[in-house]
Every structure is written in structure tokens, then in C-alpha cells.
Amino acid sequence: MDGHGRDRPEGLWPVCRSCNGGPVHPLHIAPDLGGPDPTWVCEESGTAVAALGSLADA
Numbered sequence: 341m342d343g344h345g346r347d348r349p350e351g352l353w354p355v356c357r358s359c360n361g362g363p364v365h366p367l368h369i370a371p372d373l374g375g376p377d378p379t380w381v382c383e384e385s386g387t388a389v390a391a392l393g394s395l396a397d398a
């Protein structure tokens with residue numbers, strides 16, 4: 341558990357399942373909410389993983 345009380349990936353932003361192996365890392369939205377065509381982007385590789393709203397299907 342870290343200093344924020346998080347010890348499971350469920351508490352983080354959606355975990356990237358696009359990358360194989362490596363440390364667990366989250367996705368973030370780019371551009372920020374409110375921008376055009378927001379997309380989930382892997383924080384590690386910078387790869388666009390899924391359009392916002394379709395993450396469950398990715």
C-alpha cells in the first residue's frame with residue numbers, strides 16, 4: 341500500500357491492458373475532458389487505446 345491508501349490497481353485510473361508485461365500503469369484521457377474526440381491513452385507508451393466510452397470493448 342502506498343501513502344495514498346492505494347494497494348490495488350482498481351483504485352487507480354483504468355489500468356492499461358494494451359501493453360504486455362512491465363509494471364502496471366494507468367491510462368489517461370487525451371485531450372482532457374471537454375476537448376474534441378477524447379481518447380484513453382497509455383501513460384507508458386503514449387498509444388491511444390480506446391475512444392472514451394468504448395474502453396470496456398477494448
Ligand SMILES: [Zn+2]
Nearest residue numbers: 356359382384
Ligand atoms: Zn500501456
